[in-house]
Amino acid sequence: MQSGFELPLVSVIIPAYNAEAFIEITLKSVIKQTYKNIEVLVVDDGSLDRTAEIVKSIAMEDKRITLLQQSNAGAASARNKAIAHSKGEYIAPIDADDIWYPENLEKQVQCMLSSEQCVGLTYAWSVHIDEEGLLTGRFDYSRQKGKVYIPLIMTNFLGNGSACLIRRSCLQEVKGYNCRLHTENAQGCEDWDIYLRIAERYEFQVIPDFLIGYRQRFSSMSSNLPVMFKSYILVIGDVQTRHPEIPSRIYQWSASIYYMYLSYKNREAGKHWSCLICLYKSLKIDNLSLLHWYLYKHTLINLIEWLAKPITLFIWKDNLSWQKFKRQFRYRYYRSIEMAELNHKLEKRQHFFNLYERLQEQRLTKFAQDYSEIC
Template sequence: MTKAAPDGGRDLVSVIVPAYNAALTIQETIASAQAQTWRDLEIVVVDDGSTDDTAAIAERMAADDPRIRVLRKSNGGVSSARNAGAAACRGAFVTPVDADDVLHPTRIARQMARMAELGPRCGVVYTLAATIDMAGRITGTKGFPGFEGAVYLRGLAVNFVGNGSALLIRREALLDVGGYDEAQRNCDDWLLQSLIARRWRWGAVNEALTGYRSVPGSKKSNHLKMRLAQLQAVRRLAERYPETPADVIAAAEAMGRGQLCVLRLRLIEPLAAIAEFARAVALSPRVALETVFVVEFGRLGATALDRGLRALRLRREPEPGPPFLAADPRAALATWPRPPFARLLRRFEAREEAVFLTPSRAAGVEDVRLDSLA
């Protein structure tokens, strides 16, 4: 068991980089952490049993920068690696960054400023993210702006962060919920977000300060597994926090089933798709219909139309986006996509404060010592 490192300064931020066979991208990830304008930080790279040059690259960078430490462990999955990093870090704040993602130079400074504005009951500050390709060019958007304060119910309905690398977490909040759940092999970051949101307030920096890269063949790109894992996480949240309103849990499950329905259709599994849709309707007919026919089919239709117009040369091929690290993180905010399920989110938002102030009846131990995260 890894014991907790001595505490650093109260403004020290620990960047935790879980890495498994990330030799193609880890140098850029670490370099983006080194380039932060917030100088009071450490970078903890956790090599999760890589079989390529991941650890060697990180160790070469550590030799030139005393802020970098490299931990090696046997392969246990990303949650295990994040928890090992949390156990070894010294910062009062932590930011987990996947080994293929990058940070805008001002990101941590902007998050720390917002954290200070919101006070000690703020457990997390998130940023928006730009999706990037292997060359680091912007290809799209990730996350939704403006989710602050009590966000637990809305977070069950819409994953407004959309990735695990956009968070600055007060370490006290991370420990309060026991760290990442290592039994949750996918969507572990979304489950952590929800656990913290039940007990801590949130803040937002509405700028694209995180570069989110989906490498072909990576866990990030397996949408079916991710949807199934999110449904599992919803059920675990219902068990852990039984005071969560039943209609909110039903809506979250109906959305998940509706999304699975469309995925099954795309995989040419019509019987499985029909079964998922029937389950979604049984949980919440209105949410199921909106998920499938408005949100999911709407996205597919818009994508198909765009491709058709480009094939007919009625619409130009999109130009390559600018390099993420050189782009203005506020440039696209005016046209940033709005979250779906607007009416449902408004209903949930009206109930957030009452649910947040309801004492938690969590099933299981909530107060977890730092050294138990190893």
């Protein structure tokens, strides 16, 4: 970390709704950051559980933590409230069930301080963790940087809402998070939405290290899927309205990738028919998906689980119990792996099954160059 001057204040903002199960773990990961010049603003978004009580208890031990409260209005509103009460030069959002590994803020601030003013957002890589905080074997990693608007339309390569550090001036310019999605019962893409609006005006920078733990909670997945799709339609529809000059094929490719993502979510939720429908729609929109090894692996596993469903439901009372059982064996390899090993493993992994990724990258490079003036 640079020395010789006072390090900038980072405002950590945490929206929390019925978060008693994980808020303490999340807060402890924040206050244990190696970067110490922080303030932490938790907004209790009308929780009906012990969320506020837990935050108050931890705040008594660490004066950097402030609890704000409001009636339930959604994550976007809660984040905007935290930003309005914050004082930091940089804003670092984290969801109430995710975690940061100790060097996350230090490396993100280092990256921001060494970047030009045209860089408005930095992000790091994420590992997916389960309810117990253990690695699942899925990761969010991208090397996209600079002018990223076109690649970001294609897919939310940051992966989640806990992976970035944002200049306050950027958030002020784009007028904060979009509360309309909650109003229209279309939550799920608020993070993607604000990343897109920032990318229209600023460049991005990446820290190629796994510094975020993105928690996957199966208990709420099933009911959220239709809402997530509605959220995607509204966010990308707004982009298309603002930028009709971008070829329609970009939006089609984006939809194909999102349908592939929804197919995975549907399978994990036990909705096997919906999974196949999403896979079909992904392939129908963009036949490049035929070169994606995940399509075949995912389809095969889905069909096997679908055929075995009468047996699994006979033994386990519901899909959630079945998913928890599978997790004991499915990613055992990743249970003991050290975070420091992941970069090496990733580089080795990229040598395989990468024809789809290479062709997708060629597409992105071409269109990003042709439409770089947009951002």
